[in-house]
Amino acid sequence: MIERIHLRVVQAVEQHGSLTAAAKELCVTQSALSHTMRKLEDNLGTPIWLREGRSLRLTQAGRYLLNISNRVLPLLRHAEDKLKQIAQGERGTLRIGMECHPCYQWLLKVVSPFLDAWPDVDVDVKQKFQFGGVGALLDYEIDLLVTPDPFYKSGLCFSPVFDYEQVLVVAKHHVLAGRQYALAEDLRDQVLLTYPVATDRLDIYTQFLNPAAVVPKHHKTSEATEIMLQMVASDRGVAALPRWLAEEYAKKLPISVVRLGKDGIAKQIYLGTREGDAGIEYLKAFIDLARDYEHPAGVSDSQ
Amino acid sequence: MIERIHLRVVQAVEQHGSLTAAAKELCVTQSALSHTMRKLEDNLGTPIWLREGRSLRLTQAGRYLLNISNRVLPLLRHAEDKLKQIAQGERGTLRIGMECHPCYQWLLKVVSPFLDAWPDVDVDVKQKFQFGGVGALLDYEIDLLVTPDPFYKSGLCFSPVFDYEQVLVVAKHHVLAGRQYALAEDLRDQVLLTYPVATDRLDIYTQFLNPAAVVPKHHKTSEATEIMLQMVASDRGVAALPRWLAEEYAKKLPISVVRLGKDGIAKQIYLGTREGDAGIEYLKAFIDLARDYEHPAGVSDSQ
């Protein structure tokens, strides 16, 4: 009923003083505007202007409509700009899903240069998914998944960004501290600290404890890496973390790093995307940035 | 370019889950919406939805457009409601102009029941006019003029709302206090207090001092009635005010009232409107309320 053209006419008449001038502005004839506005006035049941001689003066209704015009039109114009930017891949929101708790620190270091390079792209990070990270990707909840477990499925595309070794972190003077490597049996009388996720998503279980049918004395969880490592430092438990992360914290806390098993546990971090999004420039750019990123400890290829 | 229909479709599809359902909601065929939205997508250069099988899933652009829809559509719907209320005279803004300083107190007492009776009508009061009250009326700066000086002119319409007597107010023990009436000469050695307006708009000059060619000793001005009367009470000057107003204040301040001249100065207050506004219900209602209002002192017809 009130259409965009009506708002534009009210605004243009106010700006240029007459219907004729407004018509020129809007690239139509004066007649067209006269007809159009007449129809709106009939529809509303009130004139927008008082016709005084050959000039128009806004009525109360007209003044109100002018207010609406001034509020709505900029919104629409701005929306069009933004949508066209989105169309050209210059603007958007990159929604990143994380399935790798300790990677958060790494992510922050990649996001920072990305935001500088793509000022019109926003970044959202989510960590909870009802149907797992892959589900979130397929459901368009997220656009990029950071995960150690690539799940090859048609429509999705995973690419590795860095390798690392998962290691055991213990207190500096812990009995395992000096060892060349730890065995599953060594954890039988230990308290194990992990992030609060299902055990089948924890490598320490799937690749280390379960194969040897070992269960640690206790299993406690912590959301925050910092807290977890302070617990480790005060010898209240041991934790399994990426080597680069553990070594980072080892500078500040009295902790030691021990290989898990004779050969260690090798891991990779992958970035997953939808194949359909292959054309999105800023997504490609993010993956490139992530792949190029050198770890501060230079551990990314050290294992 | 982005038209109202596009916003409505995006919203309806989100609400009802499919184009077909949205089409039913909007009372058109599915085909119409498909065509319409396709055109917008071509225009923007980006799809609004991803077509997955037979269902639609919003793209980033689509989500953005949905946001805009949720912001803009309620604005427009509300505007239509309001405009139709304005059309039916149920809603509006009554802009009142005052050319009679002391009437302000009276006005407040009329406005109060008016606002109760017309909850959807706002009231604005203005006191300064570049081209006088009549000019403001003709220029649509105001819709109603409160004035003691009706200025009959085609297109305008004045109706009296009450009569009153303009009297001299003096301190209780002033030399004129006991007099039956004052003469112009009595003011020759007095300080005269008035509102800060031109002398040709002050009755005390036009109807009293000027005919007798008398000029008071001093002429001081004050915006506020209360202040002016406190000055009078402390015998720093005399003032000319409506009798009803003076008697109101006489209850609280040590002041006396003296007739101006043998026959007194009779005044009326008029309400002026544009003839073209004769159909506005709430305007008529205001004038009726004003005319019916009885002065607290019952002075309106006492002179």
Place this chain on the structure above:
DNA sequence: TAATATCTATGAGCAAAATTAATTGATGCG
């Protein structure tokens, strides 16, 4: 697995709506 139902996209034709051109009447202005 075949049949059915349901969804979107598409093309052609048509009706309605918007626009224009031309004109009228009114009103400032020199």
Place this chain on the structure above:
DNA sequence: CGCATCAATTAATTTTGCTCATAGATATTA
């Protein structure tokens, strides 16, 4: 008074938007 300019109006024309019919795709059901 004559000229220029403005909004409204009428009729003609163009454009748009809508519907119908149908195809293609994909879930659902037997």
